[in-house]
Amino acid sequence: MAELKPFRALRYETAQAGPLDDLVAPPYDVIGPEERLRLRERSPYNVVRLTLPDSPKEAASSLRDWEASGVLARENRPVAWALRQTYVGPDGVARTRTGLVASLRVEPYERGLVLPHERTHREPKEERLRLLRAVRTQLEPIFLLYDGEPPFEVPGGDPELTAGGAELWRLDGAGIPETLADRQLLIADGHHRYETALAFHQEEGTPESAFMLVVLVSTEDPGLTIFPTHRLFRSSPPQSALQGRRERISDPKEALRELSTLPPGRAAVVRYEGGETELVLDGDGELDVHLVDRLGHEGISYTPHADQAVAAVDSGEAAAAFLLRPTRIEDVFAAARRGEVLPQKTTYFYPKLVSGLLFHPL
Incomplete structure (x- = not known):
């Protein structure tokens, strides 16, 4: 005890x-x-x-x-x-x-x-x-x-x-x-x-x-x-790490709205790169942070603000942004009880x- x-x-x-x-x-x-x-x-x-x-x-x-x-x-x-x-x-x-x-x-x-x-x-x-x-x-x-x-x-x-x-x-x-x-x-x-x-x-x-x-x-x-921590990459990460279904969306705000409606239990993120936005779904039983963690960590930075992430890509400061849902507290607790170590910046x-x-x- x-x-x-x-x-x-x-x-x-x-x-x-x-x-x-x-x-x-x-x-x-x-x-x-x-x-x-x-x-x-x-x-x-x-x-x-x-x-x-x-x-x-x-x-x-x-x-x-x-x-x-x-x-x-x-x-x-x-x-x-x-x-x-x-x-x-x-x-x-x-x-x-x-x-x-x-x-x-x-x-x-x-x-x-x-x-x-x-x-x-x-x-x-x-x-x-x-x-x-x-x-x-x-x-x-x-x-x-x-x-x-x-x-x-x-x-x-x-x-x-x-x-x-x-x-x-x-x-x-x-x-x-x-x-x-x-x-x-x-x-x-x-x-x-x-x-x-x-x-x-x-x-x-x-x-x-x-x-x-x-x-x-x-x-x-x-x-x-818990607020999400969005990922920014200085250079475009390898797309081979994203194996799931992709859906083109008109803009990041609309994509985030759609992302927020998806049920938990499958990893999903918004990818914004070169002025194009898509919703990426991959990894049954995974968290969103597991998906982006497969992209690697070279040239990565983080922000809790989705609008700042999008602006960094638009200005050329970053090549790509990946926008996430906040990790649920119950998912963090469940992973910890299983003895799992989650990716860096899973929680904010x-x-x-x-x-x-x-x-x-x-």
């Missing part, structure tokens, strides 16, 4: 550190060099100085100094937190997603308690492990999904923390995280950090090193959405979690 529990969070004291909106940031792996500089300039205490430091030594020194000066303070007792994020998605629709912030004992995937669905790479894990060794604090939460109704309600009244479109309330009900102990947990976002936490615990072997900071969201949450969970609201010392 998964072990989830409240934790004594470390968090910013805004009287010392300044407004929380100046201190938070997106997750480290979606921040480019220019945004990193902007965030560093926003505040001398912005979380990016910990999550994307010049060196692990710098991050550890900053963390010690901030605690000593009162910029960061530890909660008096362990609690879980309710998290609410209100956002407008790439489709222009406003939604609210609710999650539970808690401490999770990391377990090897073989035990079937925590399920991955994406392949990881050695270099990012090594870089994160060096940072974790230095700071000995979980700096950012990972995003997990579970089936079933959430075991809590967001408390009434004003949130205790608000920043970056996120709101947090303490949950004083005893046993709330433990009620999820019998659920399988799917990693939605944070595979590299989860495997880094496992490696760190294997090195340390202490009870404290076995836990990490997580946000858990029910698959039944109305604000939980939006919005990303906010870093800097809470830290989890080990």
Whole structure:
């Protein structure tokens, strides 16, 4: 059974550190060099100085100094937190997603308690492990999904923390995280950090090193959405990889409308190249991402916006665009339970979690 529990969070004291909106940031792996500089300039205490430091030594020194000066303070007792994020998605629709912030004992995937669905790479894990060794604090939460109704309600009244479109309330009900102990947990976002936490615990072997900071969201949450990640190719991919039926469509928007009406269970995508649009159906029992994965990865890039993908082809920036349906959450969970690793960028969970609201010392 998964072990989830409240934790004594470390968090910013805004009287010392300044407004929380100046201190938070997106997750480290979606921040480019220019945004990193902007965030560093926003505040001398912005979380990016910990999550994307010049060196692990710098991050550890900053963390010690901030605690000593009162910029960061530890909660008096362990609690879980309710998290609410209100956002407008790439489709222009406003939604609210609710999650539970808690401490999770990391377990090897073989035990079937925590399920991955994406392949990881050695270099990012090594870089994160060096940072974790230095700071000995979980700096950012990972995003997990579970089936079933959430075991809590967001408390009434004003949130205790608000920043970056996120709101947090303490949950004083005893046993709330433990009620999820019998659920399988799917990693939605944070595979590299989860495997880094496992490696760190294997090195340390202490009870404290076995836990990490997580946000858990029910698959039944109305604000939980997966958006598609469309593929762009710098040069035309080999058409021999597309063996199925093709249907010429007047334009990409009409093709996307037709694509959205197709039943699941067979891979289908919209191909846009040289001003021509076609609907491609192939691969019974496959997901759309399996079809485009057969095209290879040379010169590939990604965007969640279909109109941007089409514009890139029209401008000559890309040779071809392949437009996909969003992968269904139940299909991701089913593949993970079968032990399958899905292609890169199968899922695009939006919005990303906010870093800097809470830290989890080990």
